[in-house]
Amino acid sequence: RxxxxxxxxxxxxxxxxxxxxxxxxxxxxxxxxxxxxxDCRKEPKLLMSVYSSGNEDGRFTAQLxxxxxxxSLLIRDSKLSDSATxxxxxxxxxxxxxxxxTGTRLQVTL
Amino acid sequence: DGGITQSPKYLxxxxxxxxxxxxxxxxxxxxxxxxxxxxxxxxxxxxxxxxVNDFQKGDIAEGYSVSREKKESFPLTVTSAQKNPTAxxxxxxxxxxxxxxxxxxxxxxxxxxxx
Numbered sequence: 001r002x003x004x005x006x007x008x009x010x011x012x013x014x015x016x017x018x019x020x021x022x023x024x025x026x027x028x029x030x031x032x033x034x035x036x037x038x039d040c041r042k043e044p045k046l047l048m049s050v051y052s053s054g055n056e057d058g059r060f061t062a063q064l065x066x067x068x069x070x071x072s073l074l075i076r077d078s079k080l081s082d083s084a085t086x087x088x089x090x091x092x093x094x095x096x097x098x099x100x101x102t103g104t105r106l107q108v109t110l
Numbered sequence: 111d112g113g114i115t116q117s118p119k120y121l122x123x124x125x126x127x128x129x130x131x132x133x134x135x136x137x138x139x140x141x142x143x144x145x146x147x148x149x150x151x152x153x154x155x156x157x158x159x160x161x162v163n164d165f166q167k168g169d170i171a172e173g174y175s176v177s178r179e180k181k182e183s184f185p186l187t188v189t190s191a192q193k194n195p196t197a198x199x200x201x202x203x204x205x206x207x208x209x210x211x212x213x214x215x216x217x218x219x220x221x222x223x224x225x
Contacts, residue, residue, distance in 0.1 A: 004152070034213055043200055043216040044153070087152070098214060100145075100152035 001026050004101035006088050012107045017078050021104045023088030024070045030090035033071050035062055037084040038103065044087055048073070078108045112137045114217035116201050121222045123195075131186045131220045133201035141204045142184035143214060144168075144176065146197040153200065159184055160208075188222065195224045 005024045013019045025033075032051050036044035048055055050071060054063040061074040071090075075082055085103035092099070114135045123129045135142065141160050145153040145168075155168030159178040173192025178184050188195045198221050202214040 041198075041221075043219050046213050046215065049213055098155075100154075102150065102152045 003027060003099045004088055004090060006086075006101040006104045008102060009105040010107050011104065012109060013078055015078055015080060015108055015110055017108075018074065018076045019078055019106065020072055020074045021086055021088075021106075022070055022072050023101055023104075024068075025088070025090045025099070026069070027090065027092050027099070028066075028069060029092050030069075032091040033062070033064060034089040034091065034098070035060075035071075035073050036087040036089060036100075038087055039084050044100075047086070075106070078106075080108050080110070082106060083108045114201060114203055114215060116199075116217035116220050118220060119218065121220055123222070123224050125224055126190045127224075128187055128189050129195075129222065129224075131188065131199055131201075131222070133184045133186065133217055134182055135184075135201075135203045135217075136182060137203060137205075137215070138181070139203035139205050139215075140181070141206070142178070143202040143204075144174070144184070144186045145200045145202065146170070147200060148197050156186065188224075195222060197222060 003026050035047045037047045038044040050062045059076045064071045085105045087103045088101040089098050117132045143158040144156040147153050154170050157176040159165035175187045200219045201217040204212045204214045206212050
């Protein structure tokens, strides 16, 4: 089983839609979780950190289910500028141990 | 402006040559990291450093070397021993390497092509 599993997509959604991505992780010792977004041929940029059951920041909501070992990212009212690849990143105790998923690609269209 | 800089953005080398990628940060972060990203794959950790004059191998260190003589700088050398050096190389830093809650921030990356 991969350490981090994400549906690669692409998820094609119209502007204004709500879209959700799931991510499963295999290491039950994972303590913190991050969502990064990565635009084509650019560096990953931190979108959201999740330390407890979830986090909300504007149109973005992350929810963590430790029992089932999955984390989700919900994007409401999608914008064209949300088009990117979203990386799920669990952390396992030290900042040196981030495990990057391969990402889910989102394409928002008019 | 605080941030992480990597240079150059694009780098072309002939097979058999060593090449050094630069990474500088002015965020006063203790920890620095090097990753490579290949198409369709997640980021893989090459080396990391939690403090000046100390560094550890990551998951794919073979064929690479690093140094950490200054807090601000963490250069990566891709040696001729690296079998598949063509990749997108990303440098990152974080405030405190002992806290899992501290996020990593990335530089813009260097795209290395070896022919």
